[in-house]
Amino acid sequence: xxxxxxxxxxxxxxxxxxxxxxxxxxxxxxxxxxxxxxxxxxxxxxxxxxxxxxxxxxxxxxxxxxxxxxxxxxxxxxxxxxxxxxxxxxxxxxxxxxxxxxxxxxxxxxxxxxxxxxxxxxxxxxxxxxxxxxxxxxxxxxxxxxxxxxxxxxxxxxxxxxxxxxxxxxxxxxxxxxxxxxxxxxxxxxxxxxxxxxxxxxxxxxxxxxxxxxxxxxxxxxxxxxxxxxxxxxxxxxxxxxxxxxxxxxxxxxxxxxxxxxxxxxxxxxxxxxxxxxxxxxxxxxxxxxxxxxxxxxxxxxxxxxxxxxxxxxxxxxxxxxxxxxxxxxxxxxxxxxxxxxxxxxxxxxxx
Amino acid sequence: xxxxxxxxxxxxxxxxxxxxxxxxxxxxxxxxxxxxxxxxxxxxxxxxxxxxxxxxxxxxxxxxxxxxxxxxxxxxxxxxxxxxxxxxxxxxxxxxxxxxxxxxxxxxxxxxxxxxxxxx
Numbered sequence: 001x002x003x004x005x006x007x008x009x010x011x012x013x014x015x016x017x018x019x020x021x022x023x024x025x026x027x028x029x030x031x032x033x034x035x036x037x038x039x040x041x042x043x044x045x046x047x048x049x050x051x052x053x054x055x056x057x058x059x060x061x062x063x064x065x066x067x068x069x070x071x072x073x074x075x076x077x078x079x080x081x082x083x084x085x086x087x088x089x090x091x092x093x094x095x096x097x098x099x100x101x102x103x104x105x106x107x108x109x110x111x112x113x114x115x116x117x118x119x120x121x122x123x124x125x126x127x128x129x130x131x132x133x134x135x136x137x138x139x140x141x142x143x144x145x146x147x148x149x150x151x152x153x154x155x156x157x158x159x160x161x162x163x164x165x166x167x168x169x170x171x172x173x174x175x176x177x178x179x180x181x182x183x184x185x186x187x188x189x190x191x192x193x194x195x196x197x198x199x200x201x202x203x204x205x206x207x208x209x210x211x212x213x214x215x216x217x218x219x220x221x222x223x224x225x226x227x228x229x230x231x232x233x234x235x236x237x238x239x240x241x242x243x244x245x246x247x248x249x250x251x252x253x254x255x256x257x258x259x260x261x262x263x264x265x266x267x268x269x270x271x272x273x274x275x276x277x278x279x280x281x282x283x284x285x286x287x288x289x290x291x292x293x294x295x296x297x298x299x300x301x302x303x304x305x306x307x308x309x310x311x312x313x314x315x316x317x318x319x320x321x322x323x324x325x326x327x328x329x330x331x332x333x334x335x336x337x338x339x340x341x342x343x344x345x346x347x348x349x350x351x352x
Numbered sequence: 353x354x355x356x357x358x359x360x361x362x363x364x365x366x367x368x369x370x371x372x373x374x375x376x377x378x379x380x381x382x383x384x385x386x387x388x389x390x391x392x393x394x395x396x397x398x399x400x401x402x403x404x405x406x407x408x409x410x411x412x413x414x415x416x417x418x419x420x421x422x423x424x425x426x427x428x429x430x431x432x433x434x435x436x437x438x439x440x441x442x443x444x445x446x447x448x449x450x451x452x453x454x455x456x457x458x459x460x461x462x463x464x465x466x467x468x469x470x471x472x
Contacts, residue, residue: 041361042368049372092380100393101406116369123361134361141432142362162406163395175414178421185428192435251396256380260373324470327417331469335424335460339453342431346446349438 008130041133045122053266054084060312067316094255099162102252106160111253111260113153117146118267125274126200128284128297139200140192143275144185147230150268151177157261158249169248172238172323177230179330184226186338190219190345191279204283211282218341220280222334224310227272229330231265233311235318238326273307274300281307416468420460427456 018033058073058081065072073080098107124139126132136142151174158170192198194215195206213220229236240248250261277283281303284296294302321329395402434441434449463469 038364042364045365046368046372092376093384094380095385095387096380097388097392099395100390101395112370112373115373116366119369119372120362120365123365133365134358136358136362159407161395163397163402164406164408165396167406167408168410171410171414175417178418178425182421182424182428185425186431189428189431189435192432193438196436196439198432198436246396246398255384256376260376263372328469331420331460332464336457339457342453343450346438346449350443350446 011130045119045133049119049122049263049267049270052270053263054088056266056269056308057087057262058084059309060315063309063312064316067313088259091255091259096256097252097254099252101162103160103162106156107252108257110153110157110160111257111264113156114150114264115153115260115267117149117153118264118271120146121268121271124200125271126204126278126283127300128295129201131297132200135199135201137199140188140198140203140279143271144181144188147268147271148177148181150264154249157253161249161252163252165246166249166251169240169245169251172245173232173249176232176236176238176326176330179327180226180229180236180334183222183330183334183338184230186335186342187219187222187226188279189338190216190341193342193345193349200278200283204278204285207282208285209288211280211285211288213280216280216341216345218337218344220276222338222341223276223280224307226334227276228311228314229326231269231272231311233269234315235321236326237315237320238323269308269311270304273311274304276307277303413468420463420468423459424456427453 015033018036022032061083062072062080071080073083076082076086098104121143123133124136124142126135154173154177155170158166158168158173161167191203191212194212195203197203197206232240238245238248240250245251250258253261277300282288282299283303284300286292286294286296286299395406397403430452431449434445438445
């Protein structure tokens, strides 16, 4: 239990122990330690992404059910808890259908281009002190850069399907994502000005006394809205608006290929929530001024899933907005407000 | 060397993403049925036989938005380093960046007035 609080110590101990074991068996220590660290990190994160997606999908369906006064999935397993596992098996067992006029290679590779960046973002997520895959000194910039690659996969999927709805969905999605990405990066600038670093651990360290949601409330709201749009979630799910575009860019995708888009969507949602929790809610810090009653990793997950819940709540509360409203809102409301936030933050910092 | 080791993780995680997808493809390929028929290979167009080419023309506005996006994204790239060292630089840097931002905002206003930001 104590080790959960002091994860930095835990990591040091494990490294120490591994180095000692290597010495005992006369192995080159550096190599073995690195290999084991790599294997463990990849397995942990890979497992987390799959389990997290299954859990969040189930949570989403259950929450949606209760919000609409029904029960949600109830058939598979007690209270339907095995529903998403059954869905995953179903998707694996489905026949592979590639449309005759599709661009086969692009069609085949689009899920890779969507999934890889989603996984790459997990490199810099700060779980707990010392428990971070790699604390890149470019942290936030890296996240923004990786986050913008996924849109290429969406365009690839839309274009290669050979379906008009897919093409329009893909193009629409790219227009939406680039518009909201600007507002998102500009909202983050305010936090960076206060923290004075791009490193995730430094940003969290700067929030020990006061979370940035208090100093940057406007940036927080902008970030949440832009992140919802970035993840293509309702009320900004126009790329896959069923009433107009069937299923948007993944109309022609089925079975395991569709499952990959789905997995990537939920992986991205977790990343967006985790980044939000790190930048604005103090990451692994407890509530300032109160004793740490929970381990840092619990704090981090608590805050992250709170934001995930917020996203789900949005989805089942707001109606989908129109496409002209979407672009207008991004460029005429969010962007000027983000600039205003930077100006105000700078002004206050210069004056004080 | 430290930098290289750091970015080794990035490459590894890219590999993990690919492993996810290709692992899924291979597992699925081993266990799924395959009963192809020509009707299945049509693209979906509300149950009708698809009409014409799928690579249709779309609105030029998408391109204009992309263009404005590039301009502002470059600005964001300038803002990141500025924001990080802002505390040390103080007033002069603040005024300079405000002037820079004002110039770009005039551009945005111009686009706005010209009706480019209006979606039709």
